[in-house]
Amino acid sequence: MSIKDKLAGSVLGFGTAPLGNMFRNIPEAEAAATVHAAWESGIRYYDSAPFYGAGLAEIRLGNALAGYQRDDYVIxxxxxxxxxxxxxxxxxxxxEKGTLFQHGRKNKVINDYSADATLRSIEDSLKRLGTDRLDIVWVHDIAQDFYGDEWLARFEEAxxxxxxxLTRLREEGVIKAWxxxxxxxxxxxxxxxxxxxRPDGFLLAGRYSLLDHERALQRVMPAALQNGMEIVVGGPYSSGVLAGGTHFEYQPASAEIMAKxxxxxxxxxxHGVSIKAAALQFVLANPAVAAVIPGASKPERIAEDKLALAESIPADFWRELREQGLVAAAAPLPDDRS
Structure with a gap:
């Protein structure tokens, strides 16, 4: 069974990093309303992490989903x-993520990819989420601060x-995929x-977006298809800069990025196209992509994402992006399927 088959049939999921008070202090009521808006819109896949606000996003997500049947959604x-x-x-x-969650909980967060820490992390997440199981588990930020031998040591520990x-837990049926x-x-x-x-797939954040996708196209996407490993794309709006924000790679966007x-x-x-629609539909045009999980911290953002996914985009728009060199020539586009 593929990653896509495990995601309750939804190609649009909900990334909960903003619920950890990413960039700003989000009121509890607003956070809860955003999750409920996602549910009402039909979203059934929710992604979180202990890192998001030192557990705050997991706590908020768990509280908001407590009124729904556990078998009806994927976490x-x-x-x-x-x-x-x-x-x-x-x-x-x-x-490289700086003080991204400075408005989150004040609990200390440490890196630990060992076997014991993995089991503890899952147990702690289950408590914060108020659930009895995780469907998919991702090994988080293993290449953060990529330089020298440090990340290779972290990779070896993982x-x-x-x-x-995680392989053992999958074999035992405790989790569905990792x-x-x-x-x-x-x-x-x-x-x-x-x-x-061997993993089932990957959550790749920010590296396959309308704004930044060349490196992933070279090997990741073709290799994923060859190996039967699907990609969930996070950060389709490139930390918000493609959705009206000013951040790219979790930092203030450079003049070069803003110009692009x-x-x-x-x-x-x-062409009368919303940039959000272009961003989401570009990602999903790649056959290696199982789902896309934009983040949101306001209910109205969920409605925007749903409309963007359904928006009709003319072929001339995609053709012009290619002609201007704004997307890679090898990048699959929605119009390529017609």
């Missing part, structure tokens, strides 16, 4: 980080720890070549 969460009881005084620094534990949840292509490429502890986005938006406006 994925992540391992690789442990949320401690220890409280820290100031914002925690998370390398290979001999988290990977083996893979990596990362925002770099290098660990995905490396994991695909493993002969032991402006060109894309100008092209979209000429």
């Amino acid at each position: 994925s969460s992540k391992v690789g980080r442990i949320v401690l009881d220890e409280i820290v005084g100031g914002p925690q620094e998370f390398g 290979r001999t720890g988290a990977f083996r534990v 893979g990596l949840g990362v925002n770099r292509v290098e660990p995905v490429e490396l994991t695909m070549d493993l002969q032991e502890a 986005v402006a060109r894309m938006k100008a092209t979209a406006e000429r």
Whole structure:
């Protein structure tokens, strides 16, 4: 059974990172209303992580879903980080992700990809989510701060720890699938070549988007298809810059990125296309992609995503993007299927 088959038939899921107070302090009522809006719109796949606000997103998601039948939805969460009881005084620094969740809970968060930590992480997530099981488990941010030998040491710890534990849990039927949840292509490429502890697929955030997709096209997408491993795409709006925000890669977007986005938006406006629709439909046009999980912290954003997914986009728009070099020539486009 493929990843797509495990996602309750939904190609549009809900990424809950914003519910961890990413970038801003979100009121409890607003967070709950956003999850309920996702449910009412038909979304049945929800992705979270202990990292998101030091467990805040999981807690909020669990509270909001408590009134629904557990068999009616799919939850994925992540391992690789442990949320401690220890409280820290100031914002925690998370390398390339900076102080992304400075408005989250103040519990200290540490990296740990060992076997024992993997089991503890799952147990802690189940408590925060108020559920008896996780359907899919992603090994989180294994290549964060990619440089030198540090990430390779982290990968080796995960290979001999988290990977083996998750493989056993899948074989025992405790979880349905596992893979990596990362925002770099290098660990995905490396994991695909493993002969032991083979994952079912990957959550690739920010590396296959309308704005940034060239590297993933070179090997990740073709190799995923060849190996029967599907991709869930996170961050389709590139940290918000494709949806009216000013962040790219969790940081203020550079002038170069903003200029490229402006060109894309100008092209979209000429064809009467919303940039959100282009972003979502571009991702889903790739046959290796099982689902896309944009994040949201306001109910109205869910409605926008649903409309964007259904929007009709003329072939001339896609053709112009290619002609301007705004998308790679090899990138599958929705119009290619017609």
